Amino acid sequence: MEAVDGVELAFPELRPKHGLPNIKFRLAGSREQEVDVPLRVGDLFVPVQTWTSVVEAGVDEGEYEPLHSRWKAVKDKLHKTDKYYADKLRDDPEVRAYLRSQNICYILPIFCTPHPEPIATDRPKYWLRPMTGETARNIQRGRYRAVPRILTGIQLAEFLKTASQDELKPISRANGWML
Numbered sequence: 772m773e774a775v776d777g778v779e780l781a782f783p784e785l786r787p788k789h790g791l792p793n794i795k796f797r798l799a800g801s802r803e804q805e806v807d808v809p810l811r812v813g814d815l816f817v818p819v820q821t822w823t824s825v826v827e828a829g830v831d832e833g834e835y836e837p838l839h840s841r842w843k844a845v846k847d848k849l850h851k852t853d854k855y856y857a858d859k860l861r862d863d864p865e866v867r868a869y870l871r872s873q874n875i876c877y878i879l880p881i882f883c884t885p886h887p888e889p890i891a892t893d894r895p896k897y898w899l900r901p902m903t904g905e906t907a908r909n910i911q912r913g914r915y916r917a918v919p920r921i922l923t924g925i926q927l928a929e930f931l932k933t934a935s936q937d938e939l940k941p942i943s944r945a946n947g948w949m950l
Contacts, residue, residue: 774928775928775931775932776932777812777813777931778810778811778812778817778931779810779811780792780808780809780810780811781794781809781810781811781816781817781873782794782809782811782873785809792807792808792809793805793806793807793808793809794806794809796860796863796865796866796869797865797866798859798863798865798866799863799864799865804855804856804859804860804863804866806818806819806820806856807819807820807821808821808883810931811875812931812934812936812939813936814874814875814876814877814936815875815876815877815878815879815936815939815940815943816860816870816875816877816878816879817878817879817880817881817939818856818857818860818878818880818881819880819881819882819883819927820848820851820852820855820856820880820881820882820883821883821884821924822848822882822883822884823884823885824844826841826886827840827841830889838889838891839891841888841889842888842889842890842891845882845884845888845889845890845921846897848882849882849897849920849921852880852881852882853880853946856878856880857878857879857880857946857948858948860878861878861947861948861949861950867950870950871950875950876949876950877939877940877943877944877948877949877950878943878948878949878950879939879942879943879948880920880948881899881920881922881927882920882921882922883921883922883923883924883927884921884922884923885923885924886923887922887923887926888919888921888922890919890921895945896920896945896946897919897920897921898917898918898919898920899918899919899920899922899930899934899939899942900916900917900918900930900938901917902917918930
């Protein structure tokens with residue numbers, strides 16, 4: 772990710788072990804919140820939650836029950852990512868003060884898995900670039916700009932190569948992830 776212009780690993784001073792990207796924030800009340808991959812894009816903090824789990828047989832065949840089950844698990848994990856990687860960090864006075872001291876104004880949590888996940892909604896909170904305006908022809912040909920907030924590390928790197936802060940900040944604003 773460091774090879775992407777304008778994207779850097781954030782807050783190296785908070786890393787418990789050198790050589791690993793994860794960091795730990797100390798929350799009020801002596802609690803900690805770990806962030807798997809902390810990225811920074813200008814004044815935007817992009818905490819990345821990584822997750823892997825066994826993919827149920829039938830998902831790759833498009834079977835309804837396994838896809839439905841997988842979507843539910845992925846959606847639940849994204850909600851937890853939003854809660855722990857955005858809401859709790861934004862609402863904690865110590866973390867908020869630290870982020871502000873580092874000139875961070877926005878938080879945009881991302882959820883990465885090792886393989887593409889089914890995104891069974893067009894609701895904006897699930898997308899970095901929404902599906903709106905995409906033609907059926909482009910979608911069928913695989914030529915579309917839509918990018919979900921649940922993606923692989925490679926997809927995230929490709930997205931960040933073309934994304935601007937002006938494109939990312941409205942997502943944070945729409946979800947109340949501002950400092």
